[in-house]
Amino acid sequence: MNHLTTLFAFTVLASSMTACQSTTSESILPVNNNSSVDKQLKQIIAKHRLTGDAMQGRRTSDIESPQAQLGMRLFFSKSLGGDQDSACVTCHHPALGGGDNLSLSIGVAAERPELLGEGRLVDTNSQLNGVPSVPRNAPTTFNIAAWDEVLFHDGRVESLGKTPAAGGNDQQGIRTPDVAFGLADPLSGDNLVMAQARFPVTSPEEMKGFVHETKSNEEIREYLASRVGDYDENHGGLVVPSYWLKQFQQVYQAPTASAETLITEQNIASLIASYERSQVFTNTPWRRYIEGDKTSLSASAKAGAVLFYTSKQKGGADCVACHRGDFFTDEKFHNIATPQIGNGKGNGADGSADFGRFRETGSETDKYAFRTPTLLNVEVTGPWSHSGAYTELEAMVWHHLDPRDEVTNYDITQLSQPNIANLDKIQANTQPALQKLDADRNAGLAVLQSIDLNDKQVIQLVDFLHTLTDPCVKNRACLAKWIPKENEDPNGHQLDAVDMNGDSL
Ligand code: HEC
Ligand code: HEC
Known part of the structure; x- marks a missing residue:
């Protein structure tokens, strides 16, 4: 299934609809400060005791030290x-x-x-x-x-x-x-x-x-x-x-x-x-929103935030079940059956599978479970999942909603990296994880739920994820402090990185 095409069509449609309601053509800017969505988010922020600052109370260090x-x-x-x-x-x-x-x-x-x-x-x-x-x-x-x-x-x-x-x-x-x-x-x-x-x-x-x-x-x-x-x-x-x-x-x-x-x-x-x-890169639009700037999120991102924090019973996506707190992770392990690509970790019949947390605990419940990743700056940390199988954030979100469908229809042409091993074994290496997810669901365990969202709602979730980016991480000048100046190592061992065009990173 090609989500991107449908997503695009939907964006255009959504834009023109909103344009009719307001005098501006900039459709996804916040509508007004007192909207009910802001009230809803206020309750959500209070309920989850969010401050926006994932580093609160933590020791960090100073790059100038x-x-x-x-x-x-x-x-x-x-x-x-x-x-x-x-x-x-x-x-x-x-x-x-x-x-x-x-x-x-x-x-x-x-x-x-x-x-x-x-x-x-x-x-x-x-x-x-x-x-x-x-x-x-x-x-x-x-x-x-x-x-x-x-x-x-x-x-x-x-x-x-x-x-x-x-x-x-x-x-x-x-x-x-x-x-x-x-x-x-x-x-x-x-x-x-x-x-x-x-x-x-x-x-x-x-x-x-x-x-x-x-x-x-x-x-x-x-x-x-x-x-x-x-x-x-x-x-x-x-x-x-x-x-x-x-x-x-x-x-x-x-x-x-x-x-x-x-x-x-x-x-x-x-x-x-x-x-x-x-x-430390935590100065996100979402943080500014929590701190009181109601204009830092678009209307679409606000709707995405509501979906993110609302339970399935109440029509939400319940992402917060695992991606919780200001760091967007419970630091626990869950099997969400993402496609297994590459060499694997020596598990399974021919060693090309990856048993995840099971490798450490030896407990069957942990098979195919991986740690919930943080979502701060997730826009710039792709490809996504433990084996980097998804190269579009939208696809990563769709995967959560219906893992079996996404794995069955997984399109290897999304992988821009050549020579990845075992692409012919994706289904064989991922089916056991899907079966385990089904079995756990049938047993009534608190695992990833199947959630029915439409294309527009997925766009809203992705728009919300984009508000978790600290602008510094997209700005080379801002990042300069964390990248040493060239040629300071007399041994020539300093890795001064270039991209495929030969330009300095
Ligand atoms: C049951 C727990 C759980 C729920 C609920 C959940 N996630 Fe995840 N999420 C995970 C785990 C575990 C991974 C990593 C999977 C892997 O590495 O294979 C992940 C990965 C991700 C990633 C990729 C991050 C990265 O750095 O690779 C994104 C984006 C994401 N989730 C967004 C969402 C959104 C949006 C929702 C709600 C629709 C959601 N998640 C609901 C557990 C969960
Ligand atoms: C060849 C690429 C590669 C190199 C070189 C490398 N890493 Fe990594 N790093 C990875 C991969 C892949 C993982 C995830 C491995 C896993 O979870 O099994 C990882 C995991 C990590 C993590 C854990 C992140 C988290 O969220 O849990 C940290 C921190 C890290 N590396 C720091 C370092 C440091 C420090 C060095 C140098 C001493 C280093 N890495 C060298 C690829 C690399």
């Missing part, structure tokens, strides 16, 4: 890639919504390591044979400090205390993939973002590469730290030690301390986290 500045250098440095061809920013660039604009990420072995976003390809002569091999879509790093319970699509970095607004910083500690489910990792650091930052370097396809593939997680981290600090056993002179050492000495105010004591895997993770936690 020495820690965040050095963390930014590390985040953009290929020195942390085992084969020196991939950096954190490879898949989390501020100008690409804090992600990579790809359905499935490409880390190591890219044809052109500097080219990010559309046009980024895996080298056909590499061990990866030209196939995007990272099994999941890269989530945004924007507002990462707002998560309190879990990171990753399957929550494998998890606060054991889950204290509200603590970001994982509480007595109970943080579980990571280095320890068994339910245990605290003594090396996790004191927040979820730092705990997470120690893992990309351990993934062969993301950053570790192939030369050091046999090293254990802790071995590769310590090796990379020693290489950056130039105190590794080979003392290979791969980097200019004075560059990093001087910066670490300044940040830690330890002018005579050695590279061995300062440039450690723990400090590297902590600094990177400091940079990531400075990416």
Whole structure:
């Protein structure tokens, strides 16, 4: 089914209808301040205790701080890639919504390591044979400090205390993939973002590469730290030690301390986290609306907000059942049966499926369940879902309303990224999730409901989602603070990204 065509027709129709009612042709501007929809939204905002500020009461960091500045250098440095061809920013660039604009990420072995976003390809002569091999879509790093319970699509970095607004910083500690489910990792650091930052370097396809593939997680981290600090056993002179050492000495105010004591895997993770936690982008039109500016939302977006927060029984879409609070997530796991594309996580008959949260808990109820994503800035964080199967926001919304229909009619031509694996297995790998959803519905469990909306209502929901964008994330000049100036790394390892036209990102 082609929604876009119908959506377009509807927009035109809706515009002309509204134009008749008012003297202006600008159809979707707010009609009047005292409209009943504003009253409805006032009640909704009060009921859900929304403030518009997802960071309220949370520790974040300042991009101008020495820690965040050095963390930014590390985040953009290929020195942390085992084969020196991939950096954190490879898949989390501020100008690409804090992600990579790809359905499935490409880390190591890219044809052109500097080219990010559309046009980024895996080298056909590499061990990866030209196939995007990272099994999941890269989530945004924007507002990462707002998560309190879990990171990753399957929550494998998890606060054991889950204290509200603590970001994982509480007595109970943080579980990571280095320890068994339910245990605290003594090396996790004191927040979820730092705990997470120690893992990309351990993934062969993301950053570790192939030369050091046999090293254990802790071995590769310590090796990379020693290489950056130039105190590794080979003392290979791969980097200019004075560059990093001087910066670490300044940040830690330890002018005579050695590279061995300062440039450690723990400090590297902590600094990177400091940079990531400075990416606060919450000044959205929706927030302004909550703060009292009734003109910051169009009439259509207001109608979408009402649908978003209204239950199915009362004719709404009940999105708030999962996307709740100012950060638009319950941080819980749900099976909504999005199409499974790509390599998968080694699950199912031939290893191309992804069991999601089940992989961590081993509990059948968690099979095919993924973490509810935040919807802040969702306009710029596509492609959407854990495997990036949807490349239009409208399609992602339609999917929620009738997953079986959308999966059955899933159109692979929407994928602009070439060479994605297992496109012939989408149905086989997604049917079990659909069957589980049906079974859970029949058992009366509180799972995704089937909801009947018309095209106009879906447009309204999408219009509402667009009001969750902080304008800064669409403005390169505003983002400049989070992108280091070119050529400051004397080793040439700073990843200065370009798009497929060769223009700087
Ligand atoms: C090859 C692309 C790639 C690289 C390089 C990469 N990431 Fe990621 N990142 C991903 C993908 C894919 C996921 C989701 C994985 C999952 O959930 O299983 C992810 C998840 C994350 C998350 C969790 C986000 C959330 O909402 O839960 C954070 C934070 C993050 N990465 C930060 C980093 C940092 C820091 C680095 C560098 C040390 C890095 N990434 C390097 C692709 C990448
Ligand atoms: C039952 C819980 C639940 C409900 C209700 C729900 N969602 Fe979701 N939503 C999810 C989960 C889980 C995902 C991620 C699925 C995946 O990764 O495969 C998601 C993904 C999304 C995404 C993609 C975000 C991204 O970054 O990939 C959007 C947009 C979205 N939902 C909007 C909505 C809207 C609009 C509604 C109401 C019509 C809604 N959701 C209702 C659980 C829910």
